[in-house]
Amino acid sequence: MNTQLVSRVVLAVVFAAIGYFAANRFIKVDESQTQMGVTVIIMIASGAFGVFLVPMLSRWIRDWSSVFAQRVASEVISQLRLPNLSRVRDLPTRIRRQNNKKKKEIPYVNPILVDTSSLIDGRVADVVESGFLYGTLVVPRFILSELQHIADASNALRRGKGRRGLGILEKMKKSKQVKTIIYSGDDPQGKNIDEKLLNLAKTLKGKILTTDFNLNKVATVSGIKILNINELVNQLKTTLLPGEQLQVKVIQEGKEKTQGVGYLNDGTMIVVEGGAGKIGKIISTTVLRVLQTAAGRMIFVQADEAAQK
Numbered sequence: 001m002n003t004q005l006v007s008r009v010v011l012a013v014v015f016a017a018i019g020y021f022a023a024n025r026f027i028k029v030d031e032s033q034t035q036m037g038v039t040v041i042i043m044i045a046s047g048a049f050g051v052f053l054v055p056m057l058s059r060w061i062r063d064w065s066s067v068f069a070q071r072v073a074s075e076v077i078s079q080l081r082l083p084n085l086s087r088v089r090d091l092p093t094r095i096r097r098q099n100n101k102k103k104k105e106i107p108y109v110n111p112i113l114v115d116t117s118s119l120i121d122g123r124v125a126d127v128v129e130s131g132f133l134y135g136t137l138v139v140p141r142f143i144l145s146e147l148q149h150i151a152d153a154s155n156a157l158r159r160g161k162g163r164r165g166l167g168i169l170e171k172m173k174k175s176k177q178v179k180t181i182i183y184s185g186d187d188p189q190g191k192n193i194d195e196k197l198l199n200l201a202k203t204l205k206g207k208i209l210t211t212d213f214n215l216n217k218v219a220t221v222s223g224i225k226i227l228n229i230n231e232l233v234n235q236l237k238t239t240l241l242p243g244e245q246l247q248v249k250v251i252q253e254g255k256e257k258t259q260g261v262g263y264l265n266d267g268t269m270i271v272v273e274g275g276a277g278k279i280g281k282i283i284s285t286t287v288l289r290v291l292q293t294a295a296g297r298m299i300f301v302q303a304d305e306a307a308q309k
Contacts, residue, residue, distance in 0.1 A: 108181075110135025111206030112227065114172075115197055116146050119165035121211045123229050128178050133227075137172060137180040138206065142187055142196055144169075198222055237266050237297060244287045246301055250275045260303070268296070274303035 112135050118124045119139075127133060147169070151162030172180040188203060190196035194215050201208050207225040210216060219226045240246065248270050250260035260275025272278075272285060285301035 108136040108138060108204065108206070111138045111204045112136065113197060113201050113204070113206050113208045114139050114143065114180075115208060115210045115212060115215065116143055116150070116165065116193070117212040117215070118209050118229060119143075119147060119168050120150075120161045121229060122164060122168050123233070124209060125168045125171045125175075127229065127232070128172055128175050128180075131177050133178050135178070135206075137178055137209070138183045138204065139169060139180065140183045140187075140197065140200055142193060144182060146193055194218065198224060233266070234297060237268055238264060240287050240290060240299060242287050242289055246270075246285050246287055246299075247282055248272055248275075248285050248301060249282045250278045250280065252279060264299075268299060270299045270301055272301055272303050278303065 112133065114124065114137050128137070147162055147165045149162070150158055151166055153159045153162060169180075172178075183200070188196050188199035190199050194212075197208060197215070198219060201219070201224050202222075207227050208215070208219055209227045209229070210219075211229050216226050216228050248262040250262050250272055252261050253259065253276050254261045254271055256276075258274055258276050260272040260278060262270040262272055262275070264270065270285075272283070273288070275283065275285075284304040286304065288300045288302055291298045291300065
């Protein structure tokens, strides 16, 4: 059965019932037949109102509301001066595409490629824990393979270095200071490990963390930023000025007959003038000069006359 017909019948019955109760309550006629006739007329009129007028009124309200909503929407769009509504609808899609494009362009935040020498050196783990490094430490798969090859070497010293490097890598991966990942992407082209590392650094637009002097030079020429742990250590060594007093333990004789040699806690060599006869003693000295060489820094001091055990 047609839904519209059913709704009209229901409305007719409802309004006829309303008319019946209204006629009996508010309209009083002396004769019963006249009262009945008036009631029937009111019921018919009420039913007709429910059948015809109410649906027409609701349809008119619905159409008017639709027109009003369209006009309001058109006015809002014209005020915003949006030339094409589809651009607004497609805005989330465009934003998502731009974000995906950015993710593809920058796979890692400030990537720092770690080479074999820095892992074997071991100090990189302490630098990581100190929180001075910012970014993502990237260990390429070919670096890991080289480290495993060293760890399997027949030479005991070489094997020990390789195993230490693997242990340092495991420690770095557990660190909460900096994220360390194993790069599993396609190996870059290159005749050797260093060349592959340089090409990968160019691809990722990253830096290289190393202690290798030759790699440092080649990368610098290639325009790749190098983080050299040895240079960092040199920069962090104790700064001494001529005239400062320094307590030094003389370890051995120097090149000259009158010289002795000692070391600071950071490994800096101290050449003690007048310290040849004071080996094994802690003596008071005065700083003469500080010499910076390619191999590191040397401090020249003059032994005071009084020696201390």
